[in-house]
Amino acid sequence: MNAWTTPERQALREAVTRFTEREIAPHLAQWEDDGRLPRELSRAAADAGILGVGFAEEVGGQGGDAVDTAVVTEALLGAGGSTGVVAALMTYGIAVPHIVDSGNRDLVDRFVRPTLAGELIGSLGVTEPGGGSDVARITTRAVRDGDHYVVDGAKTYITSAVRGDFVTTAVRTGGPGSGGISLLVIERGTPGFTVSGPLRKTGWHCSDTAELTFEDARVPVRNLVGAENGGFGLLMQQFVGERLALALQGYATAQRALDLAVRHATDRETFGRPLVSRQVIRHKLVEMHRRTAAARTVTRAAIEKSLEVPATDPDLVLDALMAKNTAVEAVEHVVSESVQIHGGAGYMRESEIDRHYRDARVLGIGGGATEVLTDLAATLLGY
Known part of the structure; x- marks a missing residue:
């Protein structure tokens, strides 16, 4: 037994597996066609004790830590869910941590508690049409006017914003650079705040994505x-967690893709023999396993370290971005090889591996593009 296989976490894994098999997997193809998850799924996940794992009970969460959160994601993907579901159902993981960290009880009561109860859906608005990874250069401006801020600008690629009830939004309240950024919770229905229809994407079809305009x-x-x-500091505190979450999605998707490939290679016969009997296929599966195991090992180690040191610790920052890049490299290889092993069946929209193949592509972009993280690693390593 280790930190990942305690009786409590085994029970959590089994509960998430059952929930996914019952409430998610049978409906996922339809949700992909619909372009969004039903709001009722958030309430169902909350009632099942899944929503809010990793958040303290004092703010409406289920308790637990980053390992518990990882167990939830591993189980959801392992039981036939998708990273698109993770992105849409668990957007609260990027929408409310800054509010919790601020210690503002009013905001916690108005936004965090109902979100973790499945009553509200929140999103995070940082990326703008003119820039992504360079957070310090955002241009959406908020000017103080009495008891209000007047906000003008735009955000893009905002996950869950079509269904969302509020957006934790990065705005410029001061001068240029990171020191002039604040975070505002902007609610749906605010005059001058408009949300586009869902953007069409390569993958994550069940996760609605929108452009936001503030006038x-x-x-x-x-x-x-x-x-x-003080918003930049709050954002920086969450970057490690976001990168580890994406690394986790990477290796968990790779494991599911490997499992699907093994199943297909075992069941599929070619020229009178199971496909898995072919040496070239066995060697593909071994390489897929190796890369998945390596990504899992470095990511889990970083997750465990995150429980012991501050999110700003340089060693943890380095471990998190290296874990993400390692997991992205692994999942991109594994899903591609899994499609190849499936052959024509893997190219059909009806096959599960098709979804993972499309969904995996965004993991090297979100949370800091691979190239940006590699450059940051070079700086941290002193190169």
Whole structure:
């Protein structure tokens, strides 16, 4: 037994597996066609004790830590879910941590608790049409006017914003650079705040994504998260967790793709013999296993370290971005090889591996592009 296989975590894994097999996997193809998850799924996940794992009970969560959160994701993907489901169902993982970290009880009561109860859906608005990874250069501006901020600007590629009830939004309240950024919770229905229809994407079809526009949108000052001009620090505290979450999705998807390939190679006969009897196929499966295991090992180690040191610890920052790049490299190889092993069946939209193949592509972009993280690693390593 280790930290990942305690009786409590085994029970959690089994509960998530049952929930996924019952409430998600049978409906996922339809949700992909619909372009969104039903809001009722959030309530069902909350009732099942899955929503809010990793958040303290004092803020409405289920308790637990980053390992428990990882167990949930591993089990959901292992039972036939998808990273698109993870992105849409668990957007709260990027929407509310900054609010929790701020310690603002009013915001916690109005937004965090109902979100973790499945009553509200939140999103995070950082990326803008003119830039992505360079957070310090955002241009959406919020100007103080009495008891309100007047917000003007735009955000793009915002996960769950079509269904969302609020957006934790990075805005510029001060001068240029990271020191002038604040976070505001902007609610749906705010005059001057508009949300586009869902953007069409290569993958994550069940996860709705939108563009946001702010034109003289008046947001109450009470919706400020933390101190004015202190938003960049709150964002930085969550980058390690976001990168580890994406690394986790990478190796868990790779494991599911490997499992599907093994199943198909075992069941499929070619020229009178099981496909798995062919040496070239066995060697493919071994390489897929090796890469998946390596990604799992480095990511789990980083997750465990995150429980012991601050999110700003340079060694942890390095471990997290290296884990993400390692997992991205692994999953891109494994899903591609799994499709190849499936042959024509793997190219059909009806096959599960088709979904994983499309969904995996975004993991090297979100949370910091692979190239950006590699350059950051070079700096941290002193190269």
